[in-house]
Amino acid sequence: MATDYDAPRRTDSDELGADSLEELKARRGGEGTTGVVDEDETATAESYELPGADLSGEELSVSVVPIQNNEFTCSSCFLVHHRSRLARMDGNLPVCQDCA
Secondary structure (H helix, E strand, O other): OOOOOOOOOOOHHHHHHHOOHHHHHHHHHHHOOOOOOOOOHHHHHHHOOOOOOOOOOOOOOOOOOOOOOOEEEOOOOOOEEEHHHEEEEEOOEEEEOOOO
16 A cells, blocks of 8 residues: 655644534543552452462582592682683682683
8 A cells, every 4th residue: 555655744732623522521431440440459459460470499419529639719709610711810719811
């Protein structure tokens, strides 16, 4: 379908301006809306259930291994790295290659 972009456009404000005040009052009175929301926001928010949100019955299946002799904890990023990733020692604090 072809569109004539030079033709004047009608907007919603043009249509509302053409209606009389009595027509607008009659149209508004027929809708029956009060503008008051009867719904409690907290009750609505509590009714939503997120998928996988209930983890009360779950147990961790990760085994924690203590730091080994050939590993160090970076004093900047606090990650455990292998000794080969040691870039420098700032006093007694080791720094990894990523943070150096």
